[in-house]
Amino acid sequence: MKPTKKDISSLRSTLEYLKENGELVSTDVEVDPHLEVAAIQKHFDGGAPLLWEKVKGYPNARICNNIYATAERIARLFDVDDPRKLKFKAVEAIRQPLPPIVVKDAPCQEVVITRDVDVWDVVPMISHSKTDPGRTLGAGNTVVRGQHFWGGSHIGYNRMNFRGPDYSSFQISPGSHMDQIATHWYKKGPIPVTINIGVPPACTMMAGAGFTYVILPRGCDELGVAGALQGFPVELVKARTQDAWSIANAEYVIEGYVDTTQKVWESPLAEKEDQQGKYDFHPEWSGYMGKAYRTYKFQATAITHRKDRPLYYGLIVHAMDDHFIDVTMREACFLELAERIVPGLCIDTNIPMGMTDWGGVIFQVQKRRSRDEGLQRNILSAALSISLGAKLGIVVDEDVDIYNMEDIMWALATRVNPKDDILTVCEGGFGQTFQPAERSSAGDRQWTQSNIRFSGGMAIDATRPFIYKDAFRRASYEVDMVDLAKFYTKDQIKKAKETQVDYAKFMADRGI
Template sequence: MKDVTSIRGALEYLDQKGEILHVKEEVDPIYEIAGIEKSFEKGPVLMFENIKGYPNFLDIGNLFGRREPIADLFSVDDPNKMKFKFVDALRNPIPPKIVKDAPCQEVVITKDIDVPAMLPIIKHTEFDAGRIMGCGNQLLTDIYRKGDTNISFNRIHFRGKDWASISTAQITHIGMMAFKTHRDKRIPITVNINPPPAAGIVAGTWNVRTIVPHGSDELGIAGGFQGAPIELVKARTVDAYAIANAEIVLEGYLEPTSENVWESEEAEKLGEARQGETNFFPEWVGYMGTTWKVRKLTVTAVTMRKTKPIFYTVLAAGLEYACFDLLREATFFELAERICPGFCVDVNIPDYFKWGSGVIFQVRKERAQEEGFQRNILLSALADAPGMRMAIAVDEDVDIYCADDVMWALESRVDPDHDILRLAREMRGIAAQPIEIRQSGVGGWEGGMAFDATKPYHKRHHYQRPHYPVDKINLKKWFTEEQIKKVQAMQTEYGRSLARTGR
């Protein structure tokens, strides 16, 4: 029986299914782990069992890169339907549960803390400012109101043994707290490494703001997705909670903004950030991230499991956001559903949209009165997800999981004079996008695009696609199973899509 409430239970199941590649030879956290993960991107989960300098730890990578094994883990038949399981979790959350004892506190270290010496934090590339940790999930509880939980991913650089820089974009929930509502306060926090997979997916999601607003119970969404409450335990040294089934937990404080620190020694010496010069590490947009002056994280305790704690190495500029985008897709679907119920059929965030840069809506126009709702949805999506640069709407006859079919729709259905929509400039965006201007410590919005690639309802008969009778034949009448599979292996993604639909 599979256990999805801990990373160990999930890995045990995935290993039984042949989804884990065990790396038994020694690997160095400096470049080697990152190089192996990048080489096997969108491949199996990697389990590093012999880490140079860290004999008591395991490390995993590529955990969320492919949706198929995660769908199997959570008993969803079609990986593309996992978003609808998250839609249900949004509507039916299961609040977290407080427990007294927890696996994450089997070992508690409060003295002589030296995080870089304790944990196998990697160096991603030769351009990096140091060994950057992107794997910890920051947990805040009861910040805006009683019962709220905010869990997130943010880059952390330990410039000292027990203190680090932590970058939080203002448009995020933790960022709004750090920049605005609690900017002058010392905030208790925990950083949870390898919590239950559902919590990790929620932490990696860049939520649509009005669907998951400030003060939401994000762990309740994770609980709803996994079908059981996320268990929390009181932290040992700060007034905060840790995720009980996490592998490793850092307890500590976000220091007030008056104690902000630069993310690298180079930027500190310069006293300024220089785009393209003061590089930090690879960011999700696909470019090197710039070093900023950010909040300081002080660590008061490190707790962990006793037997072989499992670290997690995620490549920020990699493709692990394939599963982090599941909840984001769900929030976009819910946004569309609230604007016009039943109008949006499906939502997809392909790999090429790099986690937070775009979204594709598939819609069904059933009557003339519904014409135009796709534009309401497109502009709402751009405004409600600051920093997103592209939103596309297509009809039901377009395969939103095939880039070629989406490009065909853009080419054949978009009138450049009427169907390319833009939001106003100088709205808030995110500074990770190189094209955006840095303004007063945050990104400025320098333009996003929406493409209405749907058929005009009153001219829909002009856009009739052909339908070849693939559904009326059985290829096994003429070919063996082996021959069919061999031909399908030869076909391009677009060829397989058209062969499946007959278009």
């Protein structure tokens, strides 16, 4: 059988590869972008890539999602055999970006709409839950390049709700790159941007890498990092109505500008009641319902898209698909942060789903000598300080599996002195309103960033003291010295292991 040719230069070529590989689940049954797409994806959370060929109200559109719902699939897209090693490839991409190139003609501009712009007529935005303020745009990747990003390129997510045919709210996370841009250019004129929908996988991965700006500072080349990750430059094309750039292989692009002189409410109910941070938006990465705020205004000036049935990437936010989009580059950034603080000490990082994408990180270190002692806490404190709103950081030794949460719990239960090893970092500092624990600190005042105070991040040092390393040697059994086949048949071995729960199997395989 001829091996399937892989092309990840666009979303549609990636879908074609997944289809030929037998992974894509598609349907010709018409789907409603209002609630149905999100509900179906949640049913298949962590499962196969999904494609809807027919979309209610949009005869020329298709919707897809769930492509990034497993770490194994993402790693394979980027030619990495072990998904745990993808972050190491991403670190090299951060260190050696491959700058984007400019093309004159692009698939994303096969159709250009500059008059009577109506995003609702063209883009099949989805709604997530019954309490959403309607169908919203969460799939767009904002691109800012050139002078408005200090000579570099930025790509990220900004949730949007089109309150009219051509204007929208534009949610900006406090402290983010887009917040830095808006702060610098505040009331100095329109900020030209493009909202790119249905982009190549590497661009999607890069867009999720929020709040690690010590490693990816303003003026860096985030699209260059995406290019290095995929192994070839990202192609850009000049926008038709703005001094901005579009991802050439995107499916849809909304051109426009952010107006920092005007505000738009994210929700009609929040606007009616004049209350920020109280009424529901869609579910958010923290695992709680997002809340509606008043934001800067995004004004659309054009819509461009592919002619042949463009794809809308209608992802839901609190799901494995979004989780791996958010953490793939963040894990790499934390690994690079640790390497810059003390080269060679940190050997791996992991952000499990329970840490809610931007809510925390686990470091694995290997102490080499007694004077390494304490450096693990420098890493933890730095990570929780630079990643605004991060609530939990854990560091463990090389003999603990950071991908097995029961093993993490074992380390916490057996290696942590609650008096000395649990630290509070940045108490009273800057947090995130996406976390209810932070929002509620505003009390009777409006639950906005200006009124909250960060309760602090919890740093837990679950490493053994280097000088007492031998006292913490894990229990071990000589599983490698016996050959089970000498005593039992294959069926007997299989039957005997059928009832093993995951952690029992984990310990049995390692003889611990």
